[in-house]
Amino acid sequence: MEQMYSVRMRAAEGGPHEKGGFHISGGEALVQKGSLEETAKLLLKKALAHSRGEADFIQLVVEKVEAESLVRLDPLPVSTDEVQSVEEGRQRAASFLRSLSISDRAITAGMELLKSSTNLRGAAVLSALTGQRLDPVKDRGIRVTRMGWNEEGFNQWCAQYPRLVSPRIAEAIALATKVAHAPFLAAELCWSDDPEYVTGYVSSRKTGYVRITQLKEKGSLSGGRIFYVMDHVDLPSLQAYLEETPVWIG
Ligand code: AMP
Numbered sequence: 001m002e003q004m005y006s007v008r009m010r011a012a013e014g015g016p017h018e019k020g021g022f023h024i025s026g027g028e029a030l031v032q033k034g035s036l037e038e039t040a041k042l043l044l045k046k047a048l049a050h051s052r053g054e055a056d057f058i059q060l061v062v063e064k065v066e067a068e069s070l071v072r073l074d075p076l077p078v079s080t081d082e083v084q085s086v087e088e089g090r091q092r093a094a095s096f097l098r099s100l101s102i103s104d105r106a107i108t109a110g111m112e113l114l115k116s117s118t119n120l121r122g123a124a125v126l127s128a129l130t131g132q133r134l135d136p137v138k139d140r141g142i143r144v145t146r147m148g149w150n151e152e153g154f155n156q157w158c159a160q161y162p163r164l165v166s167p168r169i170a171e172a173i174a175l176a177t178k179v180a181h182a183p184f185l186a187a188e189l190c191w192s193d194d195p196e197y198v199t200g201y202v203s204s205r206k207t208g209y210v211r212i213t214q215l216k217e218k219g220s221l222s223g224g225r226i227f228y229v230m231d232h233v234d235l236p237s238l239q240a241y242l243e244e245t246p247v248w249i250g
């Protein structure tokens with residue numbers, strides 16, 4: 001197997017995130033050496049053409065990853081729930097989360113956090129029982145990295161879901177698949193912070209990746225990701241898996 005690389009990008013306006021810059025865009029990939037240049041170019045393009053604003057800080061980090069530590073996972077199966085309004089979408093999301101034993105308190109806390117977050121760079125980790133936020137750095141959250149599609153698996157996936165093929169969905173499925181297999185993980189809830197994109201999802205190993213066609217109003221900058229975890233979570237080992245374990249999808 002060719003040498004593998006992790007590529008990470010983060011972009012902000014008004015300086016770097018840690019100096020108060022406004023989050024514009026982020027992206028991560030795990031690729032073989034032959035795709036490295038193209039991937040770096042695509043991530044740079046994503047940072048430069050984003051509807052959240054004009055980045056003046058862009059960081060691109062490339063790191064070698066040892067292939068022996070690679071975990072291989074099949075992508076989560078995808079389904080789509082067509083809804084007619086944001087309210088209906090959020091009710092559907094809540095009922096999926098309830099079916100995954102997420103408490104009503106935790107569902108409300110997750111929805112309120114996503115509604116009010118306009119500058120969250122990673123995911124917020126919430127107790128599935130109490131809804132309490134558990135990750136330490138509130139505006140950063142935990143950023144999942146080191147996941148990517150193997151080319152053959154990706155081509156098969158495109159043939160299976162031709163109407164869904166887009167870089168945005170491919171990236172989100174790689175992320176949701178890695179997250180769904182994390183230790184202590186009960187469910188994920190996401191809607192994008194991109195004002196143009198209103199479809200979101202609930203995902204887990206049990207439900208698969210359930211797209212919900214409206215989870216926020218067009219034009220809104222709010223959004224992010226919530227990772228609901230079980231009460232006996234060991235946060236350092238969850239974080240180590242999400243940030244460090246390389247996952248190869250497909
Ligand atoms: P996007 O799916 O790129 O529109 O991102 C929407 C939101 O999801 C971001 O504002 C972050 O809060 C969160 N997010 C995006 N990428 C990641 C990631 N790799 N790990 C954790 N959270 C992420």
